[in-house]
Amino acid sequence: EAQVTQNPRYLITVTGKKLTVTCSQNMNHEYMSWYRQDPGLGLRQIYYSMNVEVTDKGDVPEGYKVSRKEKRNFPLILESPSPNQTSLYFCASNEGDRAYGYTFGSGTRLTVV
Amino acid sequence: AQKITQTQPGMFVQEKEAVTLDCTYDTSDPSYGLFWYKQPSSGEMIFLIYQGSYDQQNATEGRYSLNFQKARKSANLVISASQLGDSAMYFCAMRVDTGGFKTIFGAGTRLFVKA
Numbered sequence: 001e002a003q004v005t006q007n008p009r010y011l012i013t014v015t016g017k018k019l020t021v022t023c024s025q026n027m028n029h030e031y032m033s034w035y036r037q038d039p040g041l042g043l044r045q046i047y048y049s050m051n052v053e054v055t056d057k058g059d060v061p062e063g064y065k066v067s068r069k070e071k072r073n074f075p076l077i078l079e080s081p082s083p084n085q086t087s088l089y090f091c092a093s094n095e096g097d098r099a100y101g102y103t104f105g106s107g108t109r110l111t112v113v
Numbered sequence: 114a115q116k117i118t119q120t121q122p123g124m125f126v127q128e129k130e131a132v133t134l135d136c137t138y139d140t141s142d143p144s145y146g147l148f149w150y151k152q153p154s155s156g157e158m159i160f161l162i163y164q165g166s167y168d169q170q171n172a173t174e175g176r177y178s179l180n181f182q183k184a185r186k187s188a189n190l191v192i193s194a195s196q197l198g199d200s201a202m203y204f205c206a207m208r209v210d211t212g213g214f215k216t217i218f219g220a221g222t223r224l225f226v227k228a
Contacts, residue, residue, distance in 0.1 A: 101148050
């Protein structure tokens, strides 16, 4: 089944404790992206990658890191999480052709206390 | 700067009736794509429909159609014959072709379908 897999689905952590949210897609998509969803703000892009070793900042990159060492994986790293990073996170991918919408992962609900 | 505006935080529609969800956008880029996504209460994001800026005809996908008015910079989603399962949050999004294919989303409209 074609899908984007995110893990974990839920995570509660403490301020300052480094964490990684994994994202993997099995569709050989070139383009991958991370979003955070907050009430009243819709989805805001954190980082995106147009191919292996090519990443770029979205609109809200502060406090996040990403890497794209393999085409299928695009992990999101929070080096020192803070409470304002409490949010619902989505990983998404597509073929790179703008005519196609994203395939989204199931989301990761992160709470930083 | 690019921007997507959805002015309807919430809407009600009677089952089997049509409903229009509003979306306006702003970009100076001549080449862009417009998308609608559905987010049911279960939380997943589902791609519904796409419209390219150079497409002459409005996009349609089953009961979904996109009313694209380029001069007015609007890309409204029309859902015909609403069903109870259409109750969800709907997001309008825009992707521009310059600057790395960034995609921005609106704040969303929550649709309630009444039986």
